[in-house]
Amino acid sequence: MTSQEPQTQLKVQLITITIDNEGQRIDNFLITQLKGVPKSMIYRILRKGEVRVNKKRIKPEYKLNIDDEVRVPPIRVTEKAEQHLSPKLEKIAVLEKMIVYEDDVILAINKPSGIAVHGGSGLSFGVIEGLRALRPDARFLELVHRIDRETSGILLVAKKRSALVALHEQLRLKTMTKNYLALVKGDWPSSCKVVQAPLLKNMLKSGERIVRVNQEGKPSETRFKVEERFGFATLVKASPVTGRTHQIRVHTQYTGHPIAFDDRYGDKNFDDELANTKLNRLFLHAANVQFIHPKTEQIMQLQAPLDKTLQQCLTVLRQNNPKRYI
Known part of the structure; x- marks a missing residue:
């Protein structure tokens, strides 16, 4: 018998959709809710019908409505994987000091050079993962735009989906x-x-x-x-x-x-x-x-x-x- 690492996130979640997530695709919603969970696993639980909306099976392209009840099944993520995804404390402390503006819908940070905006490509974490660690109770934190890892300066983060949509529209219209x-x-x-x-x-x-x-x-x-x-x-x-x-x-x-x-x-x-x-x-x-x-x-x-x-x-x-x- 082989020993197994302890598992986390083993509770069923029932999430009621608010205006902040209205119109969002269920797959993108799950990606933001299940930090660090591989996308392949998210699409697997959708395909198997383990995710339910109002007790019904849905497809990845399903768009959420206000008051939808989303059932998120237990997701098995090893502690080892969580440790890999957890930002180092000293780097989190640096990010806290670099926040230049924050209110209830947006946050702006003066990103230091050398820190990526998000994890991936061999990097265990980036600015967005660090901010999520700083704000564990925040239900929504997403990058509005990106800047290169080597570049420093202003980086905008949305704290509500409505803010993200509005700022993305400004980028599209080139009014930002x-x-x-x-x-x-x-x-x-x-x-x-x-x-x-x-x-x-x-x-x-x-x-x-x-x-x-x-x-x-x-x-x-x-x-x-x-x-x-x-x-x-x-x-x-x-x-x-x-x-x-x-x-x-x-x-x-x-x-x-x-x-x-x-x-x-x-x-x-x-x-x-x-x-x-x-x-x-x-x-x-x-x-x-x-x-x-x-x-x-x-x-x-x-x-x-x-x-x-x-x-x-x-x-x-x-x-x-x-x-x-x-």
């Missing part, structure tokens, strides 16, 4: 404005205010994802404005109109002005020129975001200050280039 700060190689020309170059994602044999400018790619547009010049480097504000993977990083590379310390699209010689600044991370930061609050309908402007590493880099560049100009 996001501005990034990037330190790029060389003297960025003032005449280069917009880059429109289609982007195509490629997967290398190593599993690494690389994006290239390709006419067969998706239409992509980024607007640029010079903030400061340092001779061999320029601080620019980048405002993506579309939201493609690695968009700003590839568009700056495409123009011949890659971002400092970009390990995929950068320039090693440029990085070496910045040695005295002690910069050791991608200089790309989501500095601010403007949107309409999904509940109050007021215009919101949220700011995320630069971390110490980026601040120090700029301080050194300013000291070494007193005659810098806009």
Whole structure:
């Protein structure tokens, strides 16, 4: 007889649907309710009829209605698996300090560089898993958008599905404005205010994802404005109109002005020129975001200050280039 690890989540759950989940597909609802449970297991229990809505079997595409009663069967997740999914306490503490705004429907965090927005691809957890650990009683916490693991700055999280839907609509209509700060190689020309170059994602044999400018790619547009010049480097504000993977990083590379310390699209010689600044991370930061609050309908402007590493880099560049100009 082989010993078995203790199992958790062995109680039947009966969940009554509220307005926050009205219209949501049952499979997506279960994915948010059963954190860490593999999607294959969720579709298995749906297929076997173990999940019931109003005591009836349903299909994965079933859309929930207000007052539906959802029966969620006991889900067996080993403690070992739970430990793998549980964020480390010190990283959770860092996230708590980085929250820049929170109310009853949204939360905004100044994401540190080096932390992914969600777990996966060999990562045990990301920002969203950490926030769920910080807010164990929150019934709904979902990413509104994403930023690269190496990028820091403003990240919006919805605390209600209605807020998520409203903010996604603003992204679709391009009424949400996001501005990034990037330190790029060389003297960025003032005449280069917009880059429109289609982007195509490629997967290398190593599993690494690389994006290239390709006419067969998706239409992509980024607007640029010079903030400061340092001779061999320029601080620019980048405002993506579309939201493609690695968009700003590839568009700056495409123009011949890659971002400092970009390990995929950068320039090693440029990085070496910045040695005295002690910069050791991608200089790309989501500095601010403007949107309409999904509940109050007021215009919101949220700011995320630069971390110490980026601040120090700029301080050194300013000291070494007193005659810098806009």
